[in-house]
Amino acid sequence: MTDLEDVDWTFDGYDTQEYTHGLHPYPARMVPQIVRALLSYYKHKGVIEAGDLVYDPFSGSGTTTVEGRLADLNTKANDINPLATLLTRAKSCPLDVDQMMDFRDKVMEDLAADLRRTRERYEDGGAFDDIREPEVRDGWFPQPHLLELCVIRNRISEVESNWDNGNEDDLGRFFRVALSKTTRRVSFQRNGEYKRYRLAEEDRETHDPNVYRIFANKVEENVDLMKEYSQRVNHDRSTEVYLADSRTAEDIKTNSADIVITSPPYGDHGTTVAYGQFSQDPAIVAWGRGYDEMREVDKEGLGGKNRKLEPLDTLEELSPALAATLETLREKEGRAEDAMEFFRDYYAVMEQVARVTKPGNPVAWVVANRTMSRVNIPTHLITKELCQHLGFEHQYMLAREIPNKTLPWSNAPENVSGVTGDLMAKENIVVMSAPDN
Incomplete structure (x- = not known):
């Protein structure tokens, strides 16, 4: 240049x-x-x-x-914006490819079966006292899809806590990015909008996304992108x-x-690009950020x-x-x-x-x-x-x-x-x- x-x-x-x-x-x-x-x-x-x-x-x-x-x-x-800082770290910190692949395998192991059992349990009227639901607002997610997102969140946390090869924070953050994108796809959010607008009520009634497929596809896509990036940059x-x-x-x-x-x-975020509104549900579901914290983002801009x-x-x-x-x-x-x-x-x-x-x-x-x-x-x-x-x-x-x-x-x-x-x-x-x- x-x-x-x-x-x-x-x-x-x-x-x-x-x-x-x-x-x-x-x-x-x-x-x-x-x-x-x-x-x-x-x-x-x-x-x-x-x-x-x-x-x-x-x-x-x-x-x-x-x-x-x-x-x-x-x-x-x-x-x-908490989501912005988490995405910046996940996108810019290169990962050891072998560790990333091992972490992925542990996250994905029998995950489809776990999500299927969650759905069956919900349909049978079972209780979910063992799953802590995030602080999302009522009416923004279908069920049992929100519970399935929580199962994925818990699986990532479990792998993080049992990981003994180092870099568990970086690896967990990377896979939560895929969960964050999945959260947005699964919710009633109109994905073409930069502010929080829900699908029309009649569209919500038929909104039945496949949580596992969306997450699994995004994981594979992100893994390929990180491989290319990690091989290109200086890890030092x-x-x-x-x-x-x-x-x-x-x-x-x-x-x-x-x-x-x-x-x-x-x-100002309220009348142009509402970064906080865009980030609210992904940050709450994937990273456990608080509703009140995310609501303040646009006011802080x-x-x-x-x-x-x-x-x-x-x-x-x-x-x-x-x-x-x-x-x-x-x-x-x-x-x-x-x-x-x-x-x-x-x-x-x-x-x-x-x-x-x-x-x-x-x-x-x-x-x-x-x-x-x-x-x-x-x-x-x-x-x-x-x-x-x-x-x-x-x-x-x-x-x-x-x-x-x-x-x-x-x-x-x-x-x-x-x-x-x-x-x-x-x-x-x-x-x-x-x-x-």
Whole structure:
């Protein structure tokens, strides 16, 4: 990669599920080829080299972390979503192939028969006092399918507890990813949606998925992907993933990152991509996370309801694009305060990225422009201007179309039936160099 401006950043038709990127779906997932191209370019230029550190303050399902490991780098990442951190670890930590196969055999041994007996017991009206059901909400799962998911969960836990070859946490996490995907397929969730919407009632009555077949197929698919990934990466490199807030980034040392590549949320989780809603049932069933914990994820995101930072009244003075946007929103009596809250939180992350990145080294923000109250939000320009105020230097503004992404293309901003507005179909890669600290 010799010139970033010569790249077709759309990457339409490329395989975005290769290696471990295909282990589990995640909304608004960054295309791995973006990260791969950036890392390739900066390695070619001699800015980074094998063993350096790439940091992602918005890990999501781990695209930057996986690509960092594939590029022979050490990696660190933060996310406030428990499912995101678990997926990032599972996708980026390579496994010993022989151990993985042995673990798989123990998980799958007589599993079909156990699930069949569970179904028969349910149909006979038997009690299930021996199975602890997860904290999912009533009406979101068919029975005995939920009980079958619990049997798989317990089997993974049993194999973990009896495993004496080391790496039981990494192995158990890997197989819970297959259970997580199975959970989503088995539930009444409409799988094409990024928020929590159930199947229509008449469709729920006929919803009878084969739990064993879904899980077994996903296990085999994931095993093949991990084999390919594990044989490709350097097992001596490190991956550290923190369930943490990047507005403070307390686990990341000053001047420690050689490069930062990240895709921030496009807006507050409640009105754009509801990562917490997407993650709720998989995290609760496969990993035993709590309902209340998962319900808080979207409130904890940038611009969310759980306010953490003091108001920064001068923020719009730092970015002419933000000032013009807020003025237009106020004129329309739109959501100016919501926009301000989001960018205030986003700016706090920028401050931390400025702190943790080595002076002069690259930072790439992959951002999409959305609308609020039918006003276009030029996030790419606002990102550039706020970063420049912190001392970043602008390097590139690289535009790309979004050919395939689980995103809301339109919504009803006034909540009027049949009235929709465009949200996002383009991204920009804003490349800056970090300031002197």
